[in-house]
Amino acid sequence: MSIKLFKYICKLYGQKSAILLYPESEKEMEMSTIMFKWRCAFSREGIATTNLRFSHLHESLYYDKQIVRPFYIVMISNYNAIKKFSLATSIFDMSSAIWLVIFLYKEHNTDYCHSPPGNIFHLKFNSEMFVLCSTENTLREWYSINTNRTEINDVATWSLEKGITKIVSNSLYERRHNLHGLIMRAVVVKDSLFVNVKKNGELDGIYGEIFKELSVKLNFSFDIVSEVNEHGRWNPITKTWSGAIAELYYGRADISLSEFSMTNARLNAVDFTLPILNSKDCLFFKNPKIFAIKWSSYFLTFNYSVWIAMFGVLILTSILLIFLKRKNGTNRKIRHSLSDNFLEIWGIFCQQGIAESSDRFSLRIAYFSVFFLITVISAAYSAALISFLTTISHVLPFDSLESFVQDGTYQLAVFRGTAYYDKFANSQDLLAKKLMKLMLEENKLPSTPLEGFASICKNRKLAIYTFDEVIKSIDPKIPCNVVRVETGHINNIAIILSKHNPFTGVINFQLQKFFENGMVNRLKDSPFDKKSNDMVKHQPVPLIGKSVFFLAKRTRRWYIIVHELNPQDFIRKRPKI
Numbered sequence: 001m002s003i004k005l006f007k008y009i010c011k012l013y014g015q016k017s018a019i020l021l022y023p024e025s026e027k028e029m030e031m032s033t034i035m036f037k038w039r040c041a042f043s044r045e046g047i048a049t050t051n052l053r054f055s056h057l058h059e060s061l062y063y064d065k066q067i068v069r070p071f072y073i074v075m076i077s078n079y080n081a082i083k084k085f086s087l088a089t090s091i092f093d094m095s096s097a098i099w100l101v102i103f104l105y106k107e108h109n110t111d112y113c114h115s116p117p118g119n120i121f122h123l124k125f126n127s128e129m130f131v132l133c134s135t136e137n138t139l140r141e142w143y144s145i146n147t148n149r150t151e152i153n154d155v156a157t158w159s160l161e162k163g164i165t166k167i168v169s170n171s172l173y174e175r176r177h178n179l180h181g182l183i184m185r186a187v188v189v190k191d192s193l194f195v196n197v198k199k200n201g202e203l204d205g206i207y208g209e210i211f212k213e214l215s216v217k218l219n220f221s222f223d224i225v226s227e228v229n230e231h232g233r234w235n236p237i238t239k240t241w242s243g244a245i246a247e248l249y250y251g252r253a254d255i256s257l258s259e260f261s262m263t264n265a266r267l268n269a270v271d272f273t274l275p276i277l278n279s280k281d282c283l284f285f286k287n288p289k290i291f292a293i294k295w296s297s298y299f300l301t302f303n304y305s306v307w308i309a310m311f312g313v314l315i316l317t318s319i320l321l322i323f324l325k326r327k328n329g330t331n332r333k334i335r336h337s338l339s340d341n342f343l344e345i346w347g348i349f350c351q352q353g354i355a356e357s358s359d360r361f362s363l364r365i366a367y368f369s370v371f372f373l374i375t376v377i378s379a380a381y382s383a384a385l386i387s388f389l390t391t392i393s394h395v396l397p398f399d400s401l402e403s404f405v406q407d408g409t410y411q412l413a414v415f416r417g418t419a420y421y422d423k424f425a426n427s428q429d430l431l432a433k434k435l436m437k438l439m440l441e442e443n444k445l446p447s448t449p450l451e452g453f454a455s456i457c458k459n460r461k462l463a464i465y466t467f468d469e470v471i472k473s474i475d476p477k478i479p480c481n482v483v484r485v486e487t488g489h490i491n492n493i494a495i496i497l498s499k500h501n502p503f504t505g506v507i508n509f510q511l512q513k514f515f516e517n518g519m520v521n522r523l524k525d526s527p528f529d530k531k532s533n534d535m536v537k538h539q540p541v542p543l544i545g546k547s548v549f550f551l552a553k554r555t556r557r558w559y560i561i562v563h564e565l566n567p568q569d570f571i572r573k574r575p576k577i
Contacts, residue, residue, distance in 0.1 A: 003042065005132075005158055006042070006047070006073060008158065008164045009100055009130065009164070012164065015069075015098070017047060017048040017049065018048075018049050018071045019049070019050055019070055019071065019073070020035055020038060020075070021052055021057065021072055021085070022035060022051065023080065023085065024055065024084065039051065054085050054087075054088045057088040058088075058091070058092065069097060069098060070096075070098070072097055072099050072100070073102070076102065076103045076104060077104050079112075082120065086120045086121060089122045090122050092122075093500075094123050094124055094127045094129070095126045097128075098129075099128065099130065100129075101130070101132070101142075102132050103132070103134055104134065114152075116142070116152075118148050118149065119144045119148060120150070123142055123143050123144040125145055125176065125502035125503055125506070126143075126503075126505050127143050127502075129142045137158055139156040139164070140154055140155065141155045141175075145182055146182065154168070155168050155175070156168075176506060177218060178219050179218050179503070181219060182219075182220040182221075182503075183220070184221070184223070185222075186222040186223060186225065186256065186257050187225065187226045187227070187228060187256045187257070188227045188228070188257050188258065189229075189231055189257075189258035190227055192207075192257075192258040193259065193473045194206040194207040194208075196208060197224065197257070201224075206277075206524060207495070211257055214510055214511075217510050218507070222255070222257065224257070225247075226253065228244050228246075229243070229417070230242065230415075230416055230417020230418070231260055231417055233417055236426060241269060242417060244258060244260075244496075245270055248270050248497065249270060249499070254497060254501060254503075255495070255497045256495070256497075259277070259495075260272070260493065260495070261418070261419040261492065261493055262493075262494060263422065265419075270497065270499055271501050272494045272495070273494045273495040273507055273508050274515070275493060275494045276524075277492075277524065278491070278493075279468055279490070279491045280467065280468050280487075280490060280491070281465065281467050281487045281489040281491050282468050282484040282486050283398075283463045283464070283484065283487060284463065284465075284483070285410065285483065286459075286481070287480070287481040287483050288397060288483075301381055301384035301385045302380075310349075310377065313370075314345050314349065317341070317366070317370055318341040318345055319338070319341075321337075321344075322338060324363050325363070345370060348371055348374055396483065396485065397409070398410075399485055400485065400487065401431060401435065401488075402431065404435075404438075405438070410462065411439075411440055411459075411461060411463070412435055412462075412465060413439070413440045413445055413455065413456075413462055413463070414439070414464065414466065415445065415446060415448070416442065416445040416446065420466065421439075424439065449470050449473070449474050450474050450477055450478075452464045452466070453474065456480075457480035457482075467491040468484065469493075
């Protein structure tokens with residue numbers, strides 16, 4: 001066997017070291033000599049090696065801690081070696097390393113290299129094992145979708161002259177995109193916001209559509225084995241998980257058909273896919289209807305330039321009238337005339353008349369111009385002032401979690417059995433402890449989003465902590481107007497699978513494709529388009545109904561005519577316009 005083949009594989013995976021595994025043999029001296037020669041050959045190629053027997057495979061965990069992904073080269077010399085290697089791999093995570101298995105023999109009755117019985121080396125779907133049979137030049141990969149069968153694919157050929165020639169894609173999950181009808185055990189959270197299981201078993205909602213696309217692309221299906229009432233939280237007293245996470249953590253299910261927030265505690269219990277939604281955490285509470293009228297509104301009706309122009313007109317007009325009156329023959333001093341003119345113009349500004357009127361046409365034109373200007377300005381000011389005074393300015397009792405705690409008059413609620421309760425209950429943060437003092441008792445927490453928002457409509461001194469995508473789903477059903485305060489926290493929402501699930505990688509690979517082709521963004525937008533506030537809170541006007549409005553042109557004027565008739569009469573007796 002050429003050392004160049006091993007060098008090519010090491011180069012392909014960026015490996016700088018390898019662990020040689022060999023069986024215990026009666027010819028111990030001969031096997032030790034072979035291992036010594038191989039290690040010398042690897043050393044000349046710049047590859048560090050060590051050698052271990054099959055029975056000491058667990059000892060390689062010491063080397064695994066120093067290597068990101070170890071590379072094992074396994075020598076299979078006879079049937080007894082197959083049995084011993086199978087026994088060693090039964091307690092080893094075969095997806096944690098890269099394997100090259102070399103069969104140095106071929107049995108006459110059973111060809112284990114080309115047709116292995118069952119899953120003799122305890123492989124998983126994400127295991128990377130390359131197999132070389134005797135003196136052949138075809139490199140095959142072995143993996144397993146289920147525990148009773150080994151999948152075999154040709155991946156490359158090799159020769160001393162050309163090295164490794166790829167047959168299939170270099171990407172692992174580009175090659176392994178077919179799960180051959182695998183059935184995953186699924187758990188469903190009742191009243192989930194983003195996935196709905198219909199009576200016929202069909203999935204609906206954002207996550208439901210994503211699950212359906214995944215099952216079609218990867219050729220697998222779901223078997224719903226249980227339905228639970230909550231997502232699941234960690235109980236530090238009993239040291240147990242609840243809800244859907246418990247079903248996965250204790251091995252009763254493989255995947256959950258619901259949305260889950262990522263937390264450190266959950267990451268230790270289950271596997272998360274790529275985040276499908278990124279949403280802001282907010283405090284939602286009933287619109288407090290506390291309004292404030294700003295006294296500055298009386299001055300904000302006009303901007304500074306308009307106010308300056310008005311006072312400029314007042315002063316310039318007063319000065320102009322001095323010259324006009326002096327031509328009229330007045331003998332009053334300039335300073336007295338200026339004060340008199342200023343008071344006259346100011347009286348016009350205040351909608352007052354003037355005491356005397358001159359016969360001079362120039363003075364009449366000046367006074368009339370000022371009256372007209374002030375009339376226009378007064379109308380504009382009245383309209384702007386009414387707009388400012390009728391504009392509602394909400395005064396919120398708090399604008400952050402810190403001010404929420406300082407206010408102290410509100411109670412806090414989260415959805416029962418979610419990560420939000422653990423976020424405050426199991427935290428050592430001082431703010432979290434203060435928030436827990438305002439939290440409702442656990443048995444009084446709402447279990448569904450609709451129940452939660454209905455409770456804050458009934459109790460105006462109750463706020464609910466959740467992510468803002470929730471309200472988009474149920475906004476038409478909320479019986480009152482609610483406002484939100486952003487907390488500055490971001491919630492990553494994803495799909496969960498059982499811990500160390502071998503299919504997490506391929507699902508993430510396919511989800512990444514969904515993100516790249518825009519399918520996920522399209523699904524995130526589509527469910528909410530039909531649930532806008534305007535469509536619910538403002539009833540549509542039917543084209544045909546009990547009252548039909550017409551426009552009729554009579555004597556050069558347009559009139560609105562209300563015509564009472566039935567739909568059939570509308571068709572037969574439609575008035576002519």
